[in-house]
Amino acid sequence: MVFIGEDGVSRCTWCASHPEYIRYHDEEWGYPVSDDTRLFEKICLEGFQSGLSWWTILQKRENFRAAFEGFDFHKVAHFGQSDIERLLQDKGIVRHRGKIAATINNAARAIEMQAEFGSLAAFFWRYEGREEARHIEGVPSVTETSKRLSKDLKKRGWNFVGPTTCYAFMQAMGLVNDHHPDCAHHAKAEALRAAFTPPSIV
Structure with missing residues (x-):
């Protein structure tokens, strides 16, 4: 379903509920991402x-970025118990x-994944869901591809990466185009995805 904004x-x-949500939809959601830091931030x-x-989460995103060193995973990996206790006090x-x-x-x-594949992007883009673009009955919350991604991540030791979480990640990072066909941004997302060259495994 779509709605028509005040800008037509x-x-x-x-x-539809808030201008900040609209900006996120217009400027980020569904467009292909190859930057490892952004991919790590989003999955977290x-x-x-x-x-x-x-x-x-969107309302707190800048706070999360400050708390987790901009989601630089090379820095976050060195956090210890004192950091956990500190973050538990971060309102x-x-x-x-x-x-x-x-x-x-x-x-x-x-x-570890970056060392194995050359980049997080090279790993995640193996799970691009071109075959799972918008279903006739609506947008799913889980797909066979997101189940495979979740299983692979869990096998590699990742936590809090269930199939629903993985599919939301796929939608946001452009691995699938789930903008409604009548949404003005559907065509833009599709064009960017068509022009995007997934990173290769080194």
């Missing part, structure tokens, strides 16, 4: 979203011990 532009209905923030709304983020510990763990796993 059609957009996916999910972003999707993990923090588990059981919450993305709106909650600007979601103070969940398991999710904070998972982010630190996942940073170490990201370094």
